[in-house]
Amino acid sequence: MLLMLGLCFLLFSAFPLAFSERCHPQDKKALLQLQKDLGNPYHIISWNAKEDCCEWFCCVKCDEKTNRVISVALSSPFPDTNLSAQIPPSVGDLPYLESLVFHKFPKLVGPIQPAIAKLTKLKYLDLSNNNLSGPIPDFFAQLKNLDDIDISFNNLSGPIPSSLGKLPKLAYLDLSRNKLTGSIPASFGSFQKPGPAIMLSKNQLSGRLPASLANLDSDRIDLSRNKLEGDASMLFGSNKRTWSLDLSRNNFAFDLSRVEIPHKTLARLDLNHNKIYGSLPVGLTKVEHFQLFDVSYNQLCGLIPKGGELQKIDKSLYSHNKCLCGSPLSPCNHKQMTV
Template sequence: MLCHPQDRKALLQIKKDLNNPYLLISWNPKEQADCCDWNNLDCDEKTHRVINVRVLTDDVSAQIPPSIAQLPYLRSLEFHKLPNLTGPIQPAIAKLTNLKYLFLSWNNLSGPVPDFLGQLKNLELIDLSFNNLYGSIPPSLSQLPNLLSLDISRNKLTGPIPESFGSFKSNPDLRFSHNQLTGTIPKSLAKLKSERIDFSRNKLGGDASVLFGSKKPTQILDLSRNLLSFDLSKVQFATTLIWLDLNHNKIYGSIPEQLTAVDFLQSFNVSYNMLCGKIPASERLKRFDEYSYLHNKCLCGSPLPSCK
């Protein structure tokens, strides 16, 4: 038998803590089968230690089991689409120092985003989206040297975006949409070179121009439905932009001619702002209809009525 006896014991305890869901029926203590052959997990081919555990789309009524800490070689942990998985993000996860991927999305978890996640230096991906998490975003997450993606969207988070997030070395994608975040966007974020930033549907105010820059690798920038107020005519757009959504803010100024040089722009919306002036004439911008520009102070030119 290749499966490590400590891992086998831990897996059976996890199954028990989850109230023996049908999804884990193959985790059977009565059979002598190698636990590396059980469903919903993977073992390392050389060490035969359990490195991945997945509990997906099931009627599990429980909390994240503290026994998860008994799998010290775990690299990926996924609890996904479990509407009856409740309670906080288990503190025992802090002991999983080899963890690279933490997927805890589409559940019914509550409590704060835990500060201890900043201690798991191997983390590359954190997905806590679609839960009921509340409280503020812990500044300690910026201490993760290898983080590539942080998704905390669709929760009930409040407070500001931490100033420390400008010190990320790995330039992670940041997805914070559909929360209740407030305050201004930290100026330190000007140093970030993330490909994807989604701060939409919050209560963020003030100047967001620090997120723009012609030399940044930005592909998706969604700041829609906030309280942001800055002069759009003074920003420089990344030539890599694919998606730019600024609708429902208080953004003023005019649409810069430089936007016509963004070759790959596929989605664009500046409606419901305070913009003025003529929409730059270009084949690239002609692909967007009037709904991308409606309800501004005095924008004019195709596809809106012509300027007088």
């Protein structure tokens, strides 16, 4: 009997971690408080206090070496989920968090939680498809490790804070489908290269683009469906890495013939419903393949350059211009050639 007890003692001593939790007590406490603050939504999360939080089936990830919680990803599988709350302050009590997701909760309301400013290791922030309101907070600029910000599909209002331009590692910024007003900050021309993908569509932004955006080198820029005006030619450039540029449904007015096309990378160009004038630049013929090309509803004129894919594009995507001509449109007459 004594021998068996001795063997059991040795067994438990040799493998102490096999019978203890990986999860840090502070992290577990914060997560359980988060669950409580959200009203214990069992159809989304059902974290059990008796279990190791690093082993919870849903929504939590721990670092393999430190065992600290590095990811909380809450997403509703049901469009009519009844979770009705604000983002709880307890989310700020997870100091090692690198990824935070609250996605697709139509009854998640209120402002972006100030406690998020405490998450200095945060790299990925997804608060999209909720019903958040209020301004975009300046404290984002304190989170120097942020790589990805998606706060699209909310009811956020007010201006875009210029402090976002100070984020040194930002690679993706999606502020689309909100109620943002004002102009695009000049600080967006200060992003470290390569610049982040910038998605600002379907807001109420207005005014002229700052000249500093000539320094912006992003693979995707979407400014569509706003009230922006004036010159946007600085967004073009032969040496830029632009893959997709969408300026559609604004009031931009500039001479398209003077822009330099990033033909090595460009695949999507949408300029429809603006006041863009001049002729189509020959550089468009060097683009190997267009996934999208639309210059309709502008004031363009002259011969569509021959070559590349320009003659293969549906003629409706050239329609409602001042006097564009040539294949795939009607042949040019003398007046169109001399305008």
